[in-house]
Amino acid sequence: MQDRKHTPVKELLTSTEVDREVTVKGWVRTKRGNSFVQFIALNDGSTINNIQVVADMTKFSEEELKQVTTGAAVGVTGTLVKSTGAGQTVEIQATQVFVYGVADPEKFPLQPKKHSLEFLREIAHLRFRTSTFSAVFRIRHALTFAIHKFFNDRGFYNIHSPIITGSDAEGAGEIFRVTLLNAKNPPLKEDGTVDYSQDFFGKETNLTVSGQLEAELGALALSKVYTFGPTFRAENSNTSRHLAEFWMIEPEVAFADINDNMTLAQDMLVSVVKYILENCEDDLKFLSGRLLDEEKSKPEAERSPLELIEKLKFVTENDFVRLTYTEAIEILRESKPNKKKQFNYLINEWGADLQSEHERFLVEKHFKKPVILYNYPAAIKAFYMKQNDDGKTVAAMDILFPGIGEIVGGSQREEVYEKLHRRITEVGIEEKSLWWYLETRQFGTVPHAGFGLGFERLMMFVTGMTNIRDVIPFPRFPKNAEF
């Protein structure tokens, strides 16, 4: 059995070539039946669907199949035949069953029934074995591939930006320090502060919060680049939309402005969602059903108006709304919830930072489609963003998605040395730490733009999962680094 070549379940289920001997290897989902015939639902992760193995009990002893329990790893050889039952078109009439690894039914935590996502999160080492999570992670792979394909097709180069960096320059959040110094007794300088010159890198280092600055360096030579890698934020964020370790896609394009940037982001989102619609139909159907099921227990007002696949098609078939921050403020100021004082933060004047309630109003109530907001007040945005001629806004843009909020944040970058330098001083960043970034504005600087896409946020949208901890295999968040 161990030597025998086996066929993926996915292949067998779509096979029209029956009455031939086949071998499958996978994990048992359920076994049921009686003393005359037993049915084993086998899954090998190649598809959401199981293949049904039929064991005629005149050919097998009870003892032989005793270890074939939910969770056990087995190999089966038999004849692929048309099924006489209703649930499947083909099945395997077993001639030989081999148990690779048992799963004690008293102890194996997964049952052939619904488990709460919270419980499965506690057994993340086994949750791949469930239909929901195998579907989610197959889609995660497909989405990764679709993103690389999109950029490759458009002539972008993938840049591997460093994970350990010496700059926390972006100010994008709290950093995770990387050090080999003895935490209990670090070397000290004369003034009593830690002497990082004795550390591994000879300076303070941390895990990256963004690959953007490095991507810019690449774009100013290769014209079109993107990064796709893990980023780390030590924020004490306890929400269903934040992780301490998450994956980010950051394209950067030379000779491009804020409008090109918005078009690129929209094209990318439409393209990758289309790819998933075309290539992950079975998994999407399952997740759509799961979502509908879950929403049944919610009050009608909170249910989403579209089911998952319709929601994805809606994004690929409709234009995103583009409006300036200033226009958004006008709409919000005149909106019903603002006049009736239903917002927790009322919009009174230009310059206010938008809260999630405002973003949700625009996306879910007012426009009912993805919204791109651009030209934000400089005061509420990062130092590297292109300062507009009006003297008060920067060429920044955010893409807001229904149910998820901000999925993309980007901008045209400030390419003029003097303006960038002045901004760095204003914000109080140490110029020395960014000498290399500033230098690119002195040697062949050009207008350029890029954005950051939170991969897990996109995963949430595509899979309909509502907690970000369920779209990454092993989530990292405050008080948890298990597995």
Add this chain to the structure above:
RNA sequence: UCCUUCUUAGCUCAGCUGGUUAGAGCACAUGACUGUUAAUCAUGGGGUCGCUGGUUCAAGUCCAGCAGAGGGAGCCA
């Protein structure tokens, strides 16, 4: 970090204004049944009621602290 709800069997949950031996469904074990689809039916085993302390004759139930989880908010992607 803030607000709020929750923590009872392997899982999902019930347990009233504190009062005998803490319940159900599923799962598991045993048995029955000639093709099941989360199979069905019968029987059975399974609990330090999150942890620590307090109030009380008496605490799963009331109070306090701690820990963890869910939802919302902030920070953001």
